[in-house]
Amino acid sequence: MMQLRSTIAGRIALTAIATVILVFLALPIVVILVTSFSNNAFASFPPEAWTLNWYKALFADGSKWPAALSLSAFVACLSTVFSLIIAVTAATALTRSELPLRSAVYALVLGPLLIPQIVTALGLFLLFEPAAMLGSPIAIALGHTVLASPIAVLILIATLRGIDERLEDAAASMGANRLTIARRITFPLAAPGMIAAAIFSFITSFDEFYISQFLSSVDTVTLPVQVYNSLTFDIDPSVTAVSAILIAFAVLALGLVALVRWLGSGRQNSLLSVENTVGVATPGGEAV
């Protein structure tokens, strides 16, 4: 805080505290990555010997993991498509047009990010149970879209706000019609934001637990629900390998977003600035 007169002792103390807190944040992740290669998968650290058995066990006969993984991937793809359709139209409405009740629409979009997910999940359960849609991958994807679409909308609002509207006006003044403007001007500039929105929608659906648990049946178990079941009911050592794969997957997805942002920054700066990503990571950031 007081750069002007910070003492060396103070600096060292603060750095030490910061390091401890950062270790606190990173340690659970590092420990899973290491344990997934350990020959004793249960709560022994550091490992005595190394093995790939848990990864092999994932794809052994009778393993539940491949089915859970493919269901989660299918649901996440479906949910990504739904939430992109919703987000592109919604972000256009909120940034490029006169909208009556604009703040009400905005509040509605933020709602799913602020309401406890268990409440949303309970409501969806009460909606889909009478319709006999429990266990349907479509129902799970529709439910996930409730959580994924607000994030996609926020990313695309930031993207569209970052595009200079005068470029679109200039194209219009030279006789381009609206479709041409969208295709030739807006879409290429918004593409990095749309890819980021798609990736975040996918992760949101892929990692979602509450809605999946309420809407799943015995045959349709998504990956997070299977992980939870393995941790509570049947102790399955390959859960460490699954967790490690999930970590690698999340890091890969974030790397992809960063890459797209870096590639897109050549077209127009600040399409996906740190502030935007931070805003996405902070529900209620708008209120602060």
Added chain:
Amino acid sequence: MAATLTTKAPAPPRKLLASRRTRAGVLYALPVVVYLLVLFVYPIFSTLFLSLKNANGSFTLHWYAEALTGVNLSVLITTLRISAETALLSLVFGFLLANAISRLKPVWAALAMLIVVVPHFISALVRTYGWIILLGDKGLVNETLAAMSVPGAPFQLLYNELGVVIGTTSMMLPYTVLLLYGVMRGVDRRLLAAASSMGAGRVTIFRRIYLPLVAPGLASAGLLSFILSLGYYITPALMGGPNQTMIATLINQQVTKENQWNGAAAQGVILLLLTLAGLLLVKLVSSLGASRRKRSAS
């Protein structure tokens, strides 16, 4: 003819354009509004109705009376207590870390922020599992403490409140760090320099200048992590014992195991009301902070 056109023309096209933009806006907003009304707002209202309905369909407050007495009441109190502990700890740690990061060189600050943000995007289930491995009797933490021959080691760090609070704090920490970092970056450092130039000591500057400037941010961050903890399920369910049952766990049990939907609905509504009250407070605090900033600027 040409003269009349130029004098009359501007008004109607602009009106036409405005109404066209409005129509386009409504059209584009339709998917998100319809979707969320059907799959978000309507389910919440049906939860509300269910919580007020008897078995024969008549109006009752029975489920709320049940949710606020006996074991259910103690679960609610546990939820509030664990959320408060989590909020306090993530606020203190978040403040220290955000403060340290805001004073680092840009490269190090970016690296530190990466360590804060990346875990946030990794499934909470996975991170909870990581804590279970770390905090077990033979886990890294207890082994380290035993190796340092700390008296009393190994400690019971799992399946009690300590375990739950460690877990939930690590889940909420990214939120508080990000929020507080933003607030701290917004502090005008010239104010601190000015106070220092007028002979104020470090403690005085911190207490009289810095703390009042970041106070609204601190309040919002604390409230937000409190609200987010209220509805938390995964970590308390996996890292807690029977005494750490939180309201979300109870809702889940009632739906999946006991088929007690009305009771679950009433608890869902109570959780919702607590959250909305918290959000209202956040709003109040942030508008208070905005008016204070305006005053200090003028």
